[in-house]
Amino acid sequence: MTVNVIFFGALIDAAGTNKTEVKNVSDCDSLKSKILVDYPELNNYKFLIALHNQVVKDNLKLNEGDTVALLPPFAGG
Amino acid sequence: MLSTEEINRYNRHILLPEIGIEGQRKLKHSSILIIGAGGLGCPALQYLTAAGIGTIGIVDFDKVEETNLQRQILYTIDDIGKPKVDCAIHRLSRLNPFVNFIPYNLQLTNANAINIIKNYDIIIDGSDNFVTRYLVNDACVLLNKPLVYGSIYKFEGQVSVFNFSENGDDKGPTYRCLFPNPPAPESSPSCSEIGVLGTLPGIIGTLQANDAIKICIGIGEVLSGQLSIINALTMQFYTIAFERNKNLFDTAPSTLEEFVNFDYSLFCSATKPKNVNEITSDELNDLINNKRNAIQIIDIRSINEEPILNTLKEIQIPFEEIVENRGKINAEKKVIVICKLGIRSAIAIQLLEKNSSLTNLYNLKGGVTEWIKKYKP
Known part of the structure; x- marks a missing residue:
């Protein structure tokens, strides 16, 4: 199963890309673990996870082709 | 009441059935506090002044610098070295003399925030650091004020409205519901360290003014419980929904006294101190x-x-x-x-x-x- 991941803000710089595909993950927790292994720089960042345009609070199941967004806070003004 | 001169000035608003004379009167009887007269604050101030908001307070302790002029288009080369609040009010008063401006040439702290924020109907956060953002959020929650949030990073901006309630319904989610904890300072560089596209704060600050105007008049859909993310490089607009999370209020000050004693600098310095000389x-x-x-x-x-x-x-x-x-x-x-x-x-x-x-x-x-x-x- 493949899930699309899009990065925002400083995560784009940290990951070196604005999107990626992650295979063999079934839920949000396993996706997050996999991402942090693939992009260890992201361990230094706080971010929230959004699925289907909704902030994820629980460990939701993922389906083939889902798009997950990783959003960091930033404070510029 | 609107004068003949005001009715003429606001003609293009009044022509809109959604606004009309009544909506324009509501704008005149509204008060808005803008925190930060920088990239976000400038466009918000210009549009809110033009729109005829009755009272506008401006908080900023900075002076105008040459590097501001790339995006803070309220200022000119004559303003360099002068306090931003003074320059802003000088310019904005020429744009609309019907607006009453109140300058706060100071840094917002938990010692002074309550006494300033309590005087306004709507608060606009155009600050540039996490300490001020959490502080303003908590003050707005304690004082029951809607907070129009905007933030920028390089080519990307976020907008939302926090702590908003319509017709006395339950309060909408807050900044802490979205981001319970601030990031480590070293992983969140500022505009002055990393740069920002000049038009981006123009877009985001204008969206903040847009939602503030809607709240004043009571029209349209407000970005409550929604975070809009705009990428000026790819022109992708992305909106996500989020909910109020009551558990998160445990970590925030729950009374005005707790607020005044809350150490925001420490809270925002996520790293724990290690051995130093x-x-x-x-x-x-x-x-x-x-x-x-x-x-x-x-x-x-x-x-x-x-x-x-x-x-x-x-x-x-x-x-x-x-x-x-x-x-x-x-x-x-x-x-x-x-x-x-x-x-x-x-x-x-x-x-x-x-x-x-x-x-x-x-x-x-x-x-x-x-x-x-x-x-x-």
Whole structure:
């Protein structure tokens, strides 16, 4: 199963890309673990996870082709 | 009541059935506080002034710099070196003399925030640091004020409306519901460190003014419980929904008294202090009396943070700006970094050591609190 991941803000710089595909993950927790292994720089960042345009609070199941967004806070003004 | 001159001035609003004379009167009877007259604050101020908001308060303690002019289009070359609030009001009064402006040429702290924010119907956050953002959010929650949030990073902006309720319904989610904890300072560089596309704050600040106007009049859909993300490089617009999370209010101040005592600088410095060089109050006193010229004292507390100590007065660089202002730190002398309790200063030293080659930094153990016990009558 493949899930699309899009990065925002400083995560784009940290990951070196604005999107990626992650295979063999079934839920949000396993996706997050996999991402942090693939992009260890992201361990230094706080971010929230959004699925289907909704902030994820629980460990939701993922389906083939889902798009997950990783959003960091930033404070510029 | 609107005068004949005002009815003519606001003609294009009044023509809209959604606004009309009644909507324009609501704008005139509204008061909005803009926190930060920078990239986001400038466009928000220009549109809200033009729209005929009755009273607009502006909080900013900065002076206009040449590097601001690339995006803060309220200012001109004649304004460089002058306080932003004064320049802004001078210019905006020419745009619309029917607006009453109130300047606050100060840094917003938990000591002064409540007395300022309580006077306004709507608050717009155009600040540039996490300390102010959490502080403003918590103050708005305690005072029941809607908070129009905007934030920018390079080519990307976020907009939302926090703590909003329509017709007295339940309050909408807040900044803490979205981001319960601030990031480590080293993973969130500011515009001055990393750059920002000039038009981006123009877009985001204008969207903030847009939602503030809708709230004043009571029309349309407000971005409550929604975070809009705009990428000016790819022109992708992305909106996500989020909910109020009551559990998160446990970590926030729940009374005005708790708010005043909440250490926002510490809360926003996620890193815990590790081992840094230390100096005791006794050792510092000895240095002040015998080798004053061999040391430099840097106070990293907020501007106006009590108590003000003349003996320790030398250079003040607020914690949030310490890395950016590392050039002001003497590389030859023994540098003593001080704060209230010696925790923020230890973190500041860590950040400085990581971001510079300085090795001459010493933390005052126990901070000024410990110092006062011994050396202030």
